[in-house]
Amino acid sequence: xxxxxxxxxxxxxxxxxxxxxxxxxxxxxxxxxxxxxxxxxxxxxxxxxxxxxxxxxxxxxxxxxxxxxxxxxxxxxxxxxxxxxxxxxxxxxxxxxxxxxxxxxxxxxxxxxxxxxxxxxxxxxxxxxxxxxxxxxxxxxxxxxxxxxxxxxxxxxxxxxxxxxxxxxxxxxxxxxxxxxxxxxxxxxxxxxxxxxxxxxxxxxxxxxxxxxxxxxxxxxxxxxxxxxxxxxxxxxxxxxxxxxxxxxxxxxxxxxxxxxxxxxxxxxxxxxxxxxxxxxxxxxxxxxxxxxxxxxxxxxxxxxxxxxxxxxxxxxxxxxxx
Amino acid sequence: xxxxxxxxxxxxxxxxxxxxxxxxxxxxxxxxxxxxxxxxxxxxxxxxxxxxxxxxxxxxxxxxxxxxxxxxxxxxxxxxxxxxxxxxxxxxxxxxxxxxxxxxxxxxxxxxxxxxxxxxxxxxxxxxxxxxxxxxxxxxxxxxxxxxxxxxxxxxxxxxxxxxxxxxxxxxxxxxxxxxxxxxxxxxxxxxxxxxxxxxxxxxxxxxxxxxxxxxxxxxxxxxxxxxxxxxxxxxxxxxxxxxxxxxxxxxxxxxxxxxxxxxxxxxxxxxxxxxxxxxxxxxxxxxxxxx
Numbered sequence: 001x002x003x004x005x006x007x008x009x010x011x012x013x014x015x016x017x018x019x020x021x022x023x024x025x026x027x028x029x030x031x032x033x034x035x036x037x038x039x040x041x042x043x044x045x046x047x048x049x050x051x052x053x054x055x056x057x058x059x060x061x062x063x064x065x066x067x068x069x070x071x072x073x074x075x076x077x078x079x080x081x082x083x084x085x086x087x088x089x090x091x092x093x094x095x096x097x098x099x100x101x102x103x104x105x106x107x108x109x110x111x112x113x114x115x116x117x118x119x120x121x122x123x124x125x126x127x128x129x130x131x132x133x134x135x136x137x138x139x140x141x142x143x144x145x146x147x148x149x150x151x152x153x154x155x156x157x158x159x160x161x162x163x164x165x166x167x168x169x170x171x172x173x174x175x176x177x178x179x180x181x182x183x184x185x186x187x188x189x190x191x192x193x194x195x196x197x198x199x200x201x202x203x204x205x206x207x208x209x210x211x212x213x214x215x216x217x218x219x220x221x222x223x224x225x226x227x228x229x230x231x232x233x234x235x236x237x238x239x240x241x242x243x244x245x246x247x248x249x250x251x252x253x254x255x256x257x258x259x260x261x262x263x264x265x266x267x268x269x270x271x272x273x274x275x276x277x278x279x280x281x282x283x284x285x286x287x288x289x290x291x292x293x294x295x296x297x298x299x300x301x302x303x304x305x306x307x308x309x310x311x312x313x314x315x316x317x318x319x320x321x322x323x
Numbered sequence: 324x325x326x327x328x329x330x331x332x333x334x335x336x337x338x339x340x341x342x343x344x345x346x347x348x349x350x351x352x353x354x355x356x357x358x359x360x361x362x363x364x365x366x367x368x369x370x371x372x373x374x375x376x377x378x379x380x381x382x383x384x385x386x387x388x389x390x391x392x393x394x395x396x397x398x399x400x401x402x403x404x405x406x407x408x409x410x411x412x413x414x415x416x417x418x419x420x421x422x423x424x425x426x427x428x429x430x431x432x433x434x435x436x437x438x439x440x441x442x443x444x445x446x447x448x449x450x451x452x453x454x455x456x457x458x459x460x461x462x463x464x465x466x467x468x469x470x471x472x473x474x475x476x477x478x479x480x481x482x483x484x485x486x487x488x489x490x491x492x493x494x495x496x497x498x499x500x501x502x503x504x505x506x507x508x509x510x511x512x513x514x515x516x517x518x519x520x521x522x523x524x525x526x527x528x529x530x531x532x533x534x535x536x537x538x539x540x541x542x543x544x545x546x547x548x549x550x551x552x553x554x555x556x557x558x559x560x561x562x563x564x565x566x567x568x569x570x571x572x573x574x575x576x577x578x579x580x581x582x583x584x585x586x587x588x589x590x591x592x593x594x595x596x597x598x599x600x601x602x603x604x605x606x607x608x609x610x611x612x613x614x615x
Contacts, residue, residue: 030427036503037422044419045434047472051454052441058450072453116346119339128340135347137601138354141593143532145550149557149586150353153360159371159579161356193349201605225332250443258535262554279448284539289449296447304444 062294075290082294092295095278098184098271102260103252105188110248112192113199114241118229120200121207136197144194148262151190152177177265183272191259206240207233242314250307253299275299354590361385361583368579384584394585396545397552400464404548405530408468412526413519415472416481421507424485425493442475448539455540466540467533467548474529477522480607484518485511521607524600531592549589556582 031038062082064075086092116136123129139147154160155176163173176182214232223231257276264272273281275295283292355375360368361384362377372378388394423431451470460466488511496506512519534550541547547555556578593600 027429030429034425034427034503037425037428040418040504040507041422041428041434044415044473045437047415047419048437048441051451051470051472052446053437055446055450055454056444058453059447061450062447119343122336122339123343124336132343132347134598134601135350137605138597139350140604141528141532141597141600142590143534143550145532145534145554145557146586146590149553149582150357152557153356153579153583154353159368159373161374164371164374197350225335254445261538262534265558276448280539283449284452289453293447293449296449300444300447307443 059293059297061290062297064290066290066293078290082291083298085291086295086298092278094270095273095275099253099274102184102187102274103255105184106191106255107248109188109192109196110245111241112196114203114237116196117200117203117207117237118233120204121233122225122229133197133200136200138197139194140198142194144258144262147190147194151186151263155186177263178267180268180271183263183268186263187260187272190263191255194259202240202244203237206237210236238318242318246307246310246314249310250303252306253302357583357586357590360580361587363580365578365580384580387581388584388588393544394549394552394588397547397549398588400546401531401549404464404467404533405527408530409523409527411468411472412474412477413523416474416478416522417512417519419473420478420481421485421511424482424488426490438475438478452539461540462543462546464546467530467536470540471536474526477525481515481518481522484515488514517603517606521603524603525607528593528600528604553582553585553589556585 058072061072061075063077063079064072065078065081066072067075070076086096120129120132123132142150155162157163157173157175157178160176162176167173174182176186210233214236215228218228218232253275255274257280260272260274261277261280264277276299279292279295282288283295352375356373359375359377360373362380362382363373364379364381364383367373367378422428423434455461455466455470458469460469492510493506496510501509532550533548534554537546537548537551541551
């Protein structure tokens, strides 16, 4: 009796080792069989490791005093010195303030594409709707350099149409690009101009999926158009809206170098500099590598933390989440 | 009662149509004014007479641009980066997205997470710059192509397209004796023309419009792509306004017409392809928004 039990035990043990072995063999065989698949994926994996993860490791220079001759690993550790400098240096505090303000304005205009999508959705003439869509999508395809050229032209104190209008009203022309008072509105409005049309695409796609019977039912219940929009259309695109909003929050401090840099000049820089342009000017042009790496790292960490928090809140409140 | 609501509804419709027409005008007029200025004499531009229609029609701005070798060279650089870069982008993105769309690929979860994470948390500029520099790519056109070889977003769009290809098709091809690469080239890629076109256009437009990477990695004016060249022309003009506080005088020799002619030339490829671009861009955005 006892011996058979032992034997049984032995045999199951042998069985599991055999199974393990055969699984390994199977894996190896599958690796061999599909080796072409693994092979062609190597360049892509290397790309991400070298150009995305190596710089991430290189970010340790934020905690060091980077010395070109010593290299990344042999430079001396300085702890959080550069992060402290970020909150003490009046220049970087100014830039931080600009960045926060502009991010805040960006959030204010965030619902604009949603509103535009609702208005487009109410158009009954399909041809007219297409026509408007084609035009409002277009700015998305223009580079920021070209957009800055357009707006610098429009706002020019001598030849711009805006100042012609101001003169016609009997006022003195204003040099919009040469004043720190106007740079923030310019940055926000040009972004609105460039992105509002394009932003409607996802909402319009969500709207196309709304069951027409819902509108019929609402009509039978006596809902007018505004009530239909509020009670049928809006709830249908709210999940899309909240997902997009979460993604936007994740990029809170990082809204693009180009769209800001192309409008900056020495006269308006004081209010227009953001973290990205500051990193470029101070880091790349003036070679303060460690300090600006700290600034960049700070930016990325804030983005990640905000994303996690926003996702948590949204999950609790509305049940929509990214992951 | 019924009448008043329908009247209100009509009023809303008319208001809506007018509002959207106005909005579309604000998008069109700046471009129209660029065209108008590019065909106008510098005299008329300086006097501020040109708005949406050429005044003192002339082709001299374009003649100047066509005779400026540096603008031509920039145009050529942009063309090379757009065509060559897009080809490399497509090759690299496909060869990563396809294997990761196949159930047979072991360990794809780790790699997918690795790609996704770069969308959420990006490395700071300086360490990225140092990597590019250590590869000896600074001041070469490779710096505009290799460090942005695969966009994570485009990767996911392409992968979700590959995931939708029925596996029975792939199994059938395998039974017919095709190898893994044969399946990719003879079955999968011919089926994927729409997504390849869309992603290719995503990459192409971003190469054509890219300014930032050239600013970071190029110091040699001979290598400047069109956007950098254009930016220089705009800034020089702006600065000349600034250095003389009495702007009306220097505006007389302002090269604004030439600038605008360059803007037109830089925008032309995009505008000519616009109907085609729009169609594919919209499609790509839709695929991208449908998360797995």
